[in-house]
Amino acid sequence: MSAAQSEVQLASSVPVQLLGVDGALVGHPVFSRYVADLSDEVLLGLYRHMVVERRFDVEATSLQRQGELALWVPASGQEAAQVGTIAALESTDRVFPTYREHAMALYRGISAEQLMATFRAAKHTGWDPGKFNFNWYSIVLASQALHAAGWAMGIKQDVSTGALGEGRTADEVVLACLGDGATSQGDVHESMVFASSYQLPVLYFIQNNHWAISVPLKTQSRAPLAHRAAGYGFEGIRVDGNDVLASYAVAKHMAAQIRAGSGPKLVEAVTYRMGAHTTADDPTKYRTDEEVESWKRRDPVARYRKWLEAEGILDQQFVDQVDAEAAQLAADLRTAVHEMEPVDLERVFDTVYAEPHRQVQVEKAWLKDYEAGFAEDQGVEF
Amino acid sequence: MSQTFNLPDVGEGLTEAEIVSWKVKPGDTVAVNDVICEIETAKSLVELPVPYTGVVQELVAQEGDTIEVGQPLIRIGSADDAAPEGDPGDAGDTSDTSAADTGAEAAGPVYGTVSGAAASPSSAAGQAAEPNSTTDTVSPQAEPAPRQEPAETQALVGSGPKADTPKARARTRATALDLVDVSDLGLEPVARSAPTADGGDLGPDVVRRASPPVRALAKRYGLSLSELLGTGDNGRITREDVEAQAEQKAKTPHDEVGAMPLSGSAVPSGGTPTPVQLGLLYDGPREERVQVRGVRKATALNVAASASTVPHVSVFKEVDITASMELRTALREDPRFAGLSVSPLLFAAKAIIWALRRNRQVNATWQETHYTLCNYVNLGIAAATPRGLVVPVIHDAQAYTTQGLAAAITALTTDAREGKTTPAQMQGGTVSITSIGSLGLDFGTPILPPGQAAIVMLGAVRTKPWVVDGQIVPRQIVTIGGSFDHRLIDGDLAGAFITDIATILEQPGLLLD
Numbered sequence: 001m002s003a004a005q006s007e008v009q010l011a012s013s014v015p016v017q018l019l020g021v022d023g024a025l026v027g028h029p030v031f032s033r034y035v036a037d038l039s040d041e042v043l044l045g046l047y048r049h050m051v052v053e054r055r056f057d058v059e060a061t062s063l064q065r066q067g068e069l070a071l072w073v074p075a076s077g078q079e080a081a082q083v084g085t086i087a088a089l090e091s092t093d094r095v096f097p098t099y100r101e102h103a104m105a106l107y108r109g110i111s112a113e114q115l116m117a118t119f120r121a122a123k124h125t126g127w128d129p130g131k132f133n134f135n136w137y138s139i140v141l142a143s144q145a146l147h148a149a150g151w152a153m154g155i156k157q158d159v160s161t162g163a164l165g166e167g168r169t170a171d172e173v174v175l176a177c178l179g180d181g182a183t184s185q186g187d188v189h190e191s192m193v194f195a196s197s198y199q200l201p202v203l204y205f206i207q208n209n210h211w212a213i214s215v216p217l218k219t220q221s222r223a224p225l226a227h228r229a230a231g232y233g234f235e236g237i238r239v240d241g242n243d244v245l246a247s248y249a250v251a252k253h254m255a256a257q258i259r260a261g262s263g264p265k266l267v268e269a270v271t272y273r274m275g276a277h278t279t280a281d282d283p284t285k286y287r288t289d290e291e292v293e294s295w296k297r298r299d300p301v302a303r304y305r306k307w308l309e310a311e312g313i314l315d316q317q318f319v320d321q322v323d324a325e326a327a328q329l330a331a332d333l334r335t336a337v338h339e340m341e342p343v344d345l346e347r348v349f350d351t352v353y354a355e356p357h358r359q360v361q362v363e364k365a366w367l368k369d370y371e372a373g374f375a376e377d378q379g380v381e382f
Numbered sequence: 383m384s385q386t387f388n389l390p391d392v393g394e395g396l397t398e399a400e401i402v403s404w405k406v407k408p409g410d411t412v413a414v415n416d417v418i419c420e421i422e423t424a425k426s427l428v429e430l431p432v433p434y435t436g437v438v439q440e441l442v443a444q445e446g447d448t449i450e451v452g453q454p455l456i457r458i459g460s461a462d463d464a465a466p467e468g469d470p471g472d473a474g475d476t477s478d479t480s481a482a483d484t485g486a487e488a489a490g491p492v493y494g495t496v497s498g499a500a501a502s503p504s505s506a507a508g509q510a511a512e513p514n515s516t517t518d519t520v521s522p523q524a525e526p527a528p529r530q531e532p533a534e535t536q537a538l539v540g541s542g543p544k545a546d547t548p549k550a551r552a553r554t555r556a557t558a559l560d561l562v563d564v565s566d567l568g569l570e571p572v573a574r575s576a577p578t579a580d581g582g583d584l585g586p587d588v589v590r591r592a593s594p595p596v597r598a599l600a601k602r603y604g605l606s607l608s609e610l611l612g613t614g615d616n617g618r619i620t621r622e623d624v625e626a627q628a629e630q631k632a633k634t635p636h637d638e639v640g641a642m643p644l645s646g647s648a649v650p651s652g653g654t655p656t657p658v659q660l661g662l663l664y665d666g667p668r669e670e671r672v673q674v675r676g677v678r679k680a681t682a683l684n685v686a687a688s689a690s691t692v693p694h695v696s697v698f699k700e701v702d703i704t705a706s707m708e709l710r711t712a713l714r715e716d717p718r719f720a721g722l723s724v725s726p727l728l729f730a731a732k733a734i735i736w737a738l739r740r741n742r743q744v745n746a747t748w749q750e751t752h753y754t755l756c757n758y759v760n761l762g763i764a765a766a767t768p769r770g771l772v773v774p775v776i777h778d779a780q781a782y783t784t785q786g787l788a789a790a791i792t793a794l795t796t797d798a799r800e801g802k803t804t805p806a807q808m809q810g811g812t813v814s815i816t817s818i819g820s821l822g823l824d825f826g827t828p829i830l831p832p833g834q835a836a837i838v839m840l841g842a843v844r845t846k847p848w849v850v851d852g853q854i855v856p857r858q859i860v861t862i863g864g865s866f867d868h869r870l871i872d873g874d875l876a877g878a879f880i881t882d883i884a885t886i887l888e889q890p891g892l893l894l895d
Contacts, residue, residue: 062415066433067390280393282426334414373553 008233011226015238015270018245021298023306034088034249040313046087046244047308048322050079050301053103055326056112057275059333060102060119064279068337069119074275075102077242080300081207081269083107084247085175089255092133093173096148099137100207100273101177108132112329113336122340124348141182145191145204148176152200171259174202181212183228184220192264196232199263203254204229206266207241209273214286229266241269242300272298384457385434386442389421391451397593398621399423400448401455408806410438411461418456424595434458440805444680448621592619603628613671626671677770685829692748696827697876698839698863701884702848703729707858709890713784722788723795726860727763727817730840731787732893733886734813735759735780741879744836745812748870753835762814762831763791765798766821773831774803775811784893819843825861835867836876838883862887 064072082103117126138144229236308314612619819842841861848857
């Protein structure tokens, strides 16, 4: 095993790219073959998912500005990294998202309404993680990396004891999503150590969008984040996260090795969030217009569309169809958000533990007493 | 009919925002998600998209205003003004195709107007607005393409809101964590330190009652929150409370600060006789701070800007208006004028229009490097209303017959008194008239409305001794005059203009030409 560790190479700092910024295909000795035989249907599906997510993101941002959501986490700009990666996985592969993986969630069939129920505080979690093999959003970032390692450990043990759960596969890949900011947190370190020690089937998928809220990447890491994998003894790779084909190919490649028992792998998708970290911050205060403009020129959707059109795969009819679908989804989302009922707080307490728990009871009693103590409800005038 | 978009809680727990700029104006058509204004909060500049489709009826807040979360920002009417569709309040009693479509109940606004189709005008507008920025962002040849909303893809910047922020609500008691026997849980009772005089250790209640920007302001003034009384909702400490206290403190000798009364009912501890003991003018606190809002605020801004930038000059003239008053009596008996206000104001309005034909430079707007002469009269009529001073405008007043003008004045003043004057009706005046005679006054020096070079003042009509053909006779006398923009109008022109008005009032028959 010590011999194997010494063979881990540092990732190239040049991200893998299959589709240039100009929309022309770039050949790659390893990764080109993963996209060479993709059907038009699959290729158009990638386009469709990116466009729909982008429209969804715009609507959610507006709803937040209109007072309908306390917070929104825009994913615009990161569509290719998300869609390419999720498309490369099997539907039985468990995903542990951050709170920004909207394109992935929609890809898995989680509806816009289900996704939004959490942000609207109408549901603790809007979807059944088991049904979609897609865990709930993690608000306490980096914790999801530990959950992913734990899940992968469980899979590994189930396989060894022959007690695999219904619907689970023996070659499951567990996707641990994280951002560049989370890599500075201890949880991620623990997760990677654990995954490496037990050779767990985890694919760490870092969307390096260059800004941890207002902290730039260069402050957090002097070396490419993909290099960190080597320190834990597994392979890391950088990919152009604004290139949906490269994102797909690299994820497909890494997942295949994990399924074959390689142990954990790491993908650093180099991308950029075009919007704010969340709607509660103002990116113009910490980054320059020039930087944003430079990333606009690398837009993942425009680049991919250009290639699809040049290849004669995408026609105007499909473009219109997708735009209409996206607009409908946005309208449905708006309607759904307005109709959501607030969550019953009492139920939140009652569902913390399966059995009664003293501390939760105390806190529930406190809340009830607190809510009963408002003057206006007792006709007291001030 | 109309839907109001209140200022959302912009971000996590912010309480107020300043309107930096409006991107729309009354009469504009907007679609869901169109950006209507830019606001600035303690955190960031934010572009606000509108949640309704329709026509802008009113910008409730003005640029530069700082308003609290939950206060109205803009009112949007339905595109078809006659249809109450979409109004949450009316949803229940309309035949409501929209509400039925969406299952919306009273609580749910807009859905009827929200659809894919409704979204497209907004995107089209966005595209037209900045064609370059979109095409620049992608490689040549490629369409900017799958983005439908170029304006929106560049991500609305800033913080996020909730429409109706939970205000700190008043409580009757504290709630402690000792409701059940928790002795076995090892929980320590939390000792809450009382607020200290220097504000170093604020109680949670005080902290809760003042927003972070207000606390920061207090700190800049060197004030402790514990010495502040909140006048906001539910005792919330406002920016004004801090400023008032800072002002007070600056005027008060240091040794008295601690004993300073915070309201009229308090009695200073010093030996001097207190005003409370001496009695006050009327029942109420000794001093009362009144928030400046609405028409008062708009008036203040307008007159301050006008008085400080425009050199005003005033002239006056006493006029024998007897002939006009006789004509008035005749017109009042004319059935064509039934129900209309036939007043000295009407004659003055006609006289102004006549006089403007002869004194063109009075009907103009000064624009520093040039001025614009107006070949039409948009006549502003100042009206004292319960809401305050409003100046609705009769557009193209020169085109009206006397009867038409009487009807217009009647309608305008009625609307104004009932508070129905819309902002659009107050736009675009070229010359104004203020009739202070109705207040029993003879003359005064009005402030020019923004952008206008002349405002005519009309005093009370009084019967006075007057010399006619060497004889002292009782005649109907009025003082006319006004204020003029001296950059544009010298005393001689102002005098000629007022004299021409006087001529018409003296001899209304000249209007027959």
